[in-house]
Amino acid sequence: MNAQSRHVDNLLSQSFQFSNGARLQNRLVKSALSEALGNLHGHATPELVQLYRTWSASGIGLLVTGNVMIDRRALGEPGNVVVEDASGHAMLSEWAQAGNRNGTQLWMQINHPGKQAFLGLNRETVAPSAIGFGPALAPFFPVPRALTSSEIEDLIVRYGRTAGLAKAAGFKGVQMHGAHGYLISQFLSPHHNQRDDDWGGDAERRRRFVLAVYGEIRRVVGADFPVGIKLNSADFQRGGFTEDESLETIRSLANAGIDMVEISGGTYESPAMARGGAKASTLAREAYFLDFADKVRKEVAVPLMVTGGFRTAAGMNAALASGGLDLVGLGRLMAIEPQVAERLLRGEDPLHQLRAIRTGIRMVDESASMEVTWYTRQLHRIGRGRAPVPNESGLKSFLLDLLTKGWGIFKTRRMRARAGNPAQPEALSLQPSARIDA
Numbered sequence: 166m167n168a169q170s171r172h173v174d175n176l177l178s179q180s181f182q183f184s185n186g187a188r189l190q191n192r193l194v195k196s197a198l199s200e201a202l203g204n205l206h207g208h209a210t211p212e213l214v215q216l217y218r219t220w221s222a223s224g225i226g227l228l229v230t231g232n233v234m235i236d237r238r239a240l241g242e243p244g245n246v247v248v249e250d251a252s253g254h255a256m257l258s259e260w261a262q263a264g265n266r267n268g269t270q271l272w273m274q275i276n277h278p279g280k281q282a283f284l285g286l287n288r289e290t291v292a293p294s295a296i297g298f299g300p301a302l303a304p305f306f307p308v309p310r311a312l313t314s315s316e317i318e319d320l321i322v323r324y325g326r327t328a329g330l331a332k333a334a335g336f337k338g339v340q341m342h343g344a345h346g347y348l349i350s351q352f353l354s355p356h357h358n359q360r361d362d363d364w365g366g367d368a369e370r371r372r373r374f375v376l377a378v379y380g381e382i383r384r385v386v387g388a389d390f391p392v393g394i395k396l397n398s399a400d401f402q403r404g405g406f407t408e409d410e411s412l413e414t415i416r417s418l419a420n421a422g423i424d425m426v427e428i429s430g431g432t433y434e435s436p437a438m439a440r441g442g443a444k445a446s447t448l449a450r451e452a453y454f455l456d457f458a459d460k461v462r463k464e465v466a467v468p469l470m471v472t473g474g475f476r477t478a479a480g481m482n483a484a485l486a487s488g489g490l491d492l493v494g495l496g497r498l499m500a501i502e503p504q505v506a507e508r509l510l511r512g513e514d515p516l517h518q519l520r521a522i523r524t525g526i527r528m529v530d531e532s533a534s535m536e537v538t539w540y541t542r543q544l545h546r547i548g549r550g551r552a553p554v555p556n557e558s559g560l561k562s563f564l565l566d567l568l569t570k571g572w573g574i575f576k577t578r579r580m581r582a583r584a585g586n587p588a589q590p591e592a593l594s595l596q597p598s599a600r601i602d603a
């Protein structure tokens with residue numbers, strides 16, 4: 166196949182138009198990757214600006230930020246950006262400008278971690294119900310306190326406020342983080358949400374929170390501003406959110422007017438987002454959640470993006486050709502090859518392929534956190550204007566992370582103590598990075 170015919174066949178380079186008129190220059194999207202590059206005030210930094218300038222130089226269609234928190238009392242990890250008021254607006258605008266170049270658009274992913282917040286990071290951890298993690302993660306995460314109804318109402322307003330501030334700073338859209346076991350996902354899950362009030366008890370009431378958050382964001386940003394969600398196809402956990410409930414949730418959000426649904430899957434306890442589920446039909450295709458996307462496609466008319474497992478131009482094109490999705494989401498590849506979109510848009514494969522990241526320490530290698538730590542280091546290198554090191558040692562990355570994360574938690578707490586911030590936690594604990602993804 167010559168270069169010209171490759172280009173003609175390359176569905177990745179086709180533009181995509183949302184029904185509200187917003188247009189992406191091609192079908193490639195960088196999915197959210199938590200950068201952990203916020204400063205101690207939770208504001209954006211020059212490193213974030215540099216990282217997004219690098220990515221937008223590739224001509225990719227859409228960049229979605231790593232998760233940005235709606236409440237500084239509820240961080241998911243040290244270094245999260247928090248957007249809850251006008252402080253930090255100037256850097257936020259610079260960040261937006263850095264991502265909105267060369268025809269690329271930048272959307273902000275908006276999140277609250279709920280119970281997936283490390284021990285020692287926040288004064289208190291809240292969730293739909295006071296249910297802790299199972300034995301593998303319990304040492305690293307406190308048992309949460311159940312939210313009161315008025316706190317739930319306040320959080321809904323906060324999601325809207327953050328979206329409004331993102332719009333004011335120049336972001337071109339927002340995405341609710343409804344996947345991977347964070348607060349919205351906890352509300353949807355029959356395992357994590359065992360409330361028996363307006364916010365839980367049956368599937369419809371468990372869906373109320375995500376619909377209320379969507380409604381509030383839409384009210385604040387208006388009809389023409391793109392609003393999407395990243396949602397699990399399933400939690401891959403016994404008693405968790407199922408494909409049937411996910412489909413119903415997508416149907417409800419589509420009826421309410423959502424502009425785009427990104428499909429992923431898994432939680433900290435069952436990290437399918439980075440490994441796929443166990444089904445043979447899933448493993449047979451390059452990306453993990455394509456079978457579920459096909460099901461959604463048959464039932465609901467809403468723009469769909471799928472993230473997880475895409476590695477080759479042919480695999481991405483085949484997925485688009487199957488008609489099961491509109492947009493191709495890329496995570497880890499963007500961290501080791503920030504210009505990968507250029508090659509893919511030419512119909513070429515990435516220069517680098519992902520490899521398993523290992524430290525040689527069995528306990529560490531069995532937890533999925535190692536990968537996140539390793540990829541985060543690559544993001545930090547790009548943010549400092551350096552090239553990623555795709556063959557960097559897993560052990561080196563792990564040991565350096567132990568030091569920097571412990572130091573990061575220590576600095577966050579000391580800064581809060583000095584500021585008399587009520588979110589200051591009681592005692593310092595240095596923990597291995599149990600984060601699996603954000």
Ligand SMILES: Cc1cc2nc3c(=O)[nH]c(=O)nc-3n(C[C@H](O)[C@H](O)[C@H](O)COP(=O)(O)O)c2cc1C
Nearest residue numbers: 196197198199231232473474495496497537540603
């Ligand atoms: C370092 C790292 C950080 C991540 N942070 C986020 C995040 O903030 N929000 C989110 O929705 N997913 C996050 N993810 C998951 C990715 O968006 C994506 O779903 C996952 O990596 C699978 O896609 P891939 O196979 O293309 O890497 C993160 C993944 C990694 C490796």
